[in-house]
Amino acid sequence: MSEQDSPEALYIVLISIHGLIRGNDLELGRDPDTGGQTKYVIELAKALSGQTDIERVDLVTRLIRADSVSTDYAEPLETLAGNAQIVRIECGPDDYIPKEQLWDYLDGFTDNLLVWLHQQPRLPDILHSHYADAGYVGLHISQLTGIPLVHTGHSLGRDKCRRLLATGMILNDIEQRYHILRRIDAEEDTLAASALVIASTRNEIEDQYELYDCYAPEKMAIIPPGINLTQFHPPSAIGDGTSYLPHLRKFLSHPDKPIILALSRPDERKNIIALLEAYGESPRLQALANLVIVAGNRDDIREMADGPQRVLTELLMVIDFYDLYGLVAIPKHHSTEQVGEIFRLASTSHGVFVNPALTEPFGLTLLEAAASGLPLIATENGGPVDIIGNCQNGLLIDPFDVKGFADALLTVLENPALWQQYSASGIENVAKHYLWQAHARAYLSKIRGLPKGFELLPKTVSRTQASRYRKLAICTEIDNTLLGDAEGLEQLVKLIREQRKKFLFCIGSGRRLDSALAILKAHKVPKPDILITSLGTEIHYAQQLISDISWSYHIDHGWTPHVLRRLFEDLPGLKPQPKSEQSRFKLSYFYDAATAPSIEEINSLLHKQDFSVNVTLSFGQFLDIVPARASKGQALRYIVRQRDIPLQRVLATGGSGGDEDMLRGNTLGVVVANRHSGELSTLAEMEHVYFAMRAHAWGILEAIEHYDFFNL
Incomplete structure (x- = not known):
């Protein structure tokens, strides 16, 4: 048996939901969602797959079927390297939508991913979520399975909110645009439940994670990302790196001057307008060097999203104001493969790479530029502090100090000896501190030290027993849902008795078992097949009311x-x-x-x-x-998975906030009308949640008709 086949070999699932993720020709900079995180998770998956003690790596993302993007993103599986693959799971609409619009669909993504995981030969040893949306999904899967959760935030909502407030935005506008409060709640819950949090820099831990209630530095590890030195390296021969020069000649009067290079998405937070203003205010810089801003790809600015459109329009207006024609290039297109060429072109010209962002969680482009021999000028907020500290290859700047930009650039560009020192130091120290192989080894050393996940929940019901039921289930709360109208209850009970052999009848209640049984008996409700009681902390099976010991053991964790x-x-x-x-x-x-x-x-x-x-x-x-690990929704998912009942054939009914997670995701949700149904108003826009016009049992009957439930 090979080492990879040994029981010690790990199966790791990486979860990164938003953006456009594929193995080749990454569309970096296409939009705010397709940036450094996209590249990070691809490279991490590849680096892990090359380790001898890794059995399998799955990078899970969202499946997208849309005319606006490549058909690559509609492929359910894509091989990355060896034992690593991309797995695409359906999540809400087929369209490609921004991450801020994904929140209402994450419960469905969770349910779909759980189904896929249970179809695999075995469950993974580690879940590793990337960003808040994946953290939300990873948290719920970890709670249902006991698999340890590792998390990487990439950027954090509290820090983003703080910086947006500093720009003058009001909280209501921030919430409307970014759903920031929902994101922060997800981050708090994810941090609380994670066995390990991986950060790229010490600054990230101390300046960003420290803002959270769940700040726990003892379970955080600093593992800087790596770089691919086959793609990013210094110019190796005369002319190396000049193939991209024709794209710039149409902009530049003297294309052979040193290049001040900025490469980022056209995002306000990247602060490239301030860099352009610094250049426009400095005749010395204009005489000394050209400014090249590679800000994503575009065909028609008028058809771009509002954010990128505002940034690019402002760039053109600033160029016009300072009359920088012939001095500034803003090329329309570049491919992922051309990025290394662009860096080498700037290095050949004895130029400088600038990252002026308001804050930069890490700054992968800084490593790529440094490996290509470019000195760095970078923001003092975030990851560049560690990178320049380790590589000793540039200067840190205050992103709000426009004059400071120009002074730092002149310091390097006007001093050839300093330029050479920074260039050589960057090349040497990137190779020393920032390789993907080293990242993968450090990563594995950390996760090997995590406690093993609790024993996974068994499938205790045999297929023979499960086959007694049609593949349908109804799960309902008692108070203010099932009960409350005697006539409606009488009609529903009659229907339950008529259709009893077609479906699994389940109660999901906040009441204790004895209380639930007593009130059901008093109202002559047929004894359920399964009772989920005490808000999902207890599961009992009829007719003998056998307690599910595995569930009790599972939820006792912590x-x-x-x-x-x-x-x-x-x-x-x-x-x-x-x-x-x-x-x-x-x-x-x-x-x-x-x-x-x-x-x-x-x-x-x-x-x-x-x-x-x-x-x-x-x-x-x-x-x-x-x-x-306990809730009515999680207990319901455990039960129906045992019986191989798809969630799309489960009618979950409720009427107050305690029922919310039963109704989220892929179940057929029903909110019956009552004075507390407003507690579930956040579900109003969800496709699979029906708000009944009638109250109590009448509302359940109305929903059965709405979904044509018994004919599914």
Whole structure:
């Protein structure tokens, strides 16, 4: 048996959802979502696949079928290298949409990815999520399976919000444009649940992650990304790097002058307009060097998205204002393969690479430029601090100091000895500190030290037993959903009895088992096949009410109720509910909204104390805390997976906030009309959530008709 086939070889799943991801000809700079992260995850997957103790690497992203992008992104599988592949999973609409519009579809992506994972020969050893959207998905899959979660933020919402506020934007505008609060909530939850957080620089940990309630430096590791030296290297011969020069000649009167090069997306945060203004304010710079700004690819600025359109239009206006014609080049197109040529062209000219971004989480282009022999001028905010500190090959600048840009550029360009020193030092130290092979080895040393995931949940129901049911299921809350209208309940019970052999009947309730059984009996509801009670912390099977021990063992991970009780006992507006409403895995309180902290404040307090739990407010007055791995939605997914019932054939009904995760994702969700249904208003735009016009059992009957459920 080879080492790769040994039981110790790891199966790793990388999750990176947004942007355009493929193995060749990356469309870097096409839009704000297709930048350095795209390249990072591709190179990471390739580097890991080359390690002897890796069995398999899957890079999971979104499948896109749209005329606006290549058909490459509609291929479910794409081989990357050896035992590494790209896996594309359906997520919401077929169209290519910005990451800010993906949030409502991530639950469906999670459900689809879980189905795919369970079709594989075995589940992965590690999940590694990239960015907040993938963190949301990775968190939920980790909670359902017990697989350890590793996370890389790439950029963080709190830092972005802070910097946008500094530019004068108001919070409401930031939220409307970026859904920043939803992103920050996802980041907090992901950080709390991650076994390991990988950052690229110490600055990233201290300046960005430190802003979070779940800041835990002891579980963070600094592993800088690598660089491919076969693509990025110094000019090796006369003329090497000059093939891109014809693209610039149409712009430049004296194309042989040194090149000040900026290469980034046309994004306001990249601050390239400030660089152009610094150049326009300095006749010495204009006499000394040309400015080349490679800002993505474009055919027609008028057809671009608002953000890139604003940046490119402003660039053209600044060029016109300073009359920089013949001095500045803004080429329309470049390919991924040409980036190395562009760097070598600037290096051959004895130019400089500039990254003037307001903040730069890492700065992969800085490594590429340095490996090509270019000195660096870069923002002092973020990753460049570490890169220039390690490579000793340039100067840091304040991105708000336009004059400082020009002074730093002149310092290097007017001093040939310093230019040579920075060039040689960059080439040497990039090879010393920033290779993908070294990154992969450091990465594996960290994840090898993680605790093993809990025993994966078994499929306890045999296919013979499961086949007794048609592949349909109904799961409903009791209070203010199933109950509340006697006539409607009578009609629904009649339908349940008529169709009972066609579907699995399930209760998903916040009540304890004894309370749920008593009220169902009192209202003459047929005994369910399965009862999910105490907000998803208990599962029992009829008719003998057998408890699912595997589920209890699974959700017990990290659960410390005694510590939680001490934390909550002094909070105003919270009063413990009677013992009859408490259970082993559920702490329940009466919640007085007039005096109690908000749910956001309670979650913040829990995060600061390093608790990973689920907090639910139902009917505006009942606050419940359960383990992170427990919820009605997660328990429902566990049950139907056991029985091979697709989520698209599960009718999940509810009427308050405690039901939300049953309704999200691929289930056929139903919100019955009642005075608390507003707690589920965030689901209103979701395709698979139906808001019934009628209340209680009538609403369930209405939804069964709406979905034509028994004829699916």
